[in-house]
Amino acid sequence: MAVHETTKDSQAPAARTPNRGLRWLRRHLVTLAGLATLGYLILPNLVVMVFSFNKPNGRFNYQWQHFSTDAWRDPCGVADLCGSLGLSLQLALWATVGATVLGTMIAFALARYRFRARSGVNTLIFLPMAMPEVVMAASLATLFLNMGIQFGFWTILIAHIMFCLSFVVTAVKARVMSMDPRLEQAAQDLYASPVQTFLRVTLPIAAPGIAAGALLSFALSFDDFIITNFNAGSTVTFPMFVWGSAQRGTPVQINVIGTAMFLVAVLCVLAGQLAGNRRKRSKRS
């Protein structure tokens, strides 16, 4: 299959048979199906983007009426919207810090050491990922209710660190385990102290795994609704605000913020890619 692919771009001049179209279709069927799926994935984002320029008649922003940039000029014009956004960012940041630190420690223990109860620890890490969110959400809320703990920022943060942790462990562990242990041995042979070895060799190699875990945590925490819904009390995070607005009326500003987040994130990723490419190229030359 890979052999055929080399001719893909040159539109195969050899195929001059009458059923050329059919052949082309057969050869590119997988690509077309993949692109169709990609379209399905992207379509809602485009709708969100287009409808951020809408000027709806009623309270709901579901039908296209007029073009307008009102919402873009006043993104915080809706009460509580930007407050909830700030709160969500703050929560995501702290949840990321907490989950990344705790998760990286566990990952190193799992990848580098032998200890008792290893399979127990593995199960405890795996279970939160294999559990529907609503179950974790309801049970944690039961604990807080029974303990008489006030719902709010801290209960949400505790919950977010809890469910992000496993994902960090998985990401970091995979990276640390695929690391060549001889690199560290070489460092020690060259008289590096254990601390030096860790900071200069181990950590830089593990960094992509840690970064992946941290990014995932941030995204999961920022976008979490189900667990937050059960453990927030009257605190309103951004997803909670959107959920509430689905009942009360959706302001266009929601689309503005969704679009802005999308654009900023895509630009960041692209910039990172470009920087990475340039570094690679300069290394090569």
Added chain:
Amino acid sequence: MTPAITTSAPAPPDGPAGAETPVLRKTPVRKRLVPYWLLLPGILWLLVFFAAPLVYQASTSIQTGSLEEGFKVTWHFATYWDALGEYWPQFVRSMAYAGVATVLCLVLGYPLAYLIAFKAGRWRNVVMILVIAPFFTSFLIRTLAWKTILADGGPVVGVLNSLHVLDVTSWLGVTEGHRVLATPLAVVCGLTYNFLPFMVLPLYTSLERIDPRLHEAAGDLYARPSTTFRRVTFPLSMPGVVAGTLLTFIPAAGDYINAELLGSTDQKMIGNVIQSQFLRVLDYPTAAALSFILMAAILAMVTLYIRKSGTEDLV
């Protein structure tokens, strides 16, 4: 979730610090305690905020009482039977919707993962970004966008109507009349959409690991592309298929957002029931019993599935 293939995998579970690894040779007591110190805070966190709540919930599910007088453990197991008797349609519906969504995700996601892994070439990173990019807009906003896309007078419904697709789906019972919103089709469509990236990413990871020379070898041995796929590619991507289906099915079965936003009262899933029992009706024992049944059902299915597919090193 994907297994780490590694040569330095620490072996036997409970074995003492092995003598064969030179780094760990002759470990003093202080050093032997290091892993426990590393584990302590995180594991404690999971024990207190993940495991203990489950125990609490187990005890809540067998309590009786009222909000005013407080709840007491009375070993009232009948809550489970009552809950099942009353809400079994929602259970069945959740499993059915999640199952269909998972199959759809696999069917739709496989070509995309294949495209990224083998066909995208220098576009690989761009396609990859496009797969991840939707995550950057809150999924609630994106789910609401489906309300616009599938709106009654909208272009999608118009096209489906003029092609008489909706007549067929109505006959099948997945839509009603000439609309898509507030029907099972809308909910399944939303579920599929929301969990599709969770299928694509593990599939891609396992496809990308396949040595392209295996494809060439299969071709050299006169295997047709379809045979190569059936006998080489697909079996080698099994870890991704298993991880992807689990990552799709589990959250989909417990989801209540798609049913709430895109469905009507006839499409309520078990998550909706748990949510309303817990947050609106404040009937904690019933909510606890329901989420326990859901958890048990899913864990049983996952265990069975993992055992059957023979990839136990998912963690």
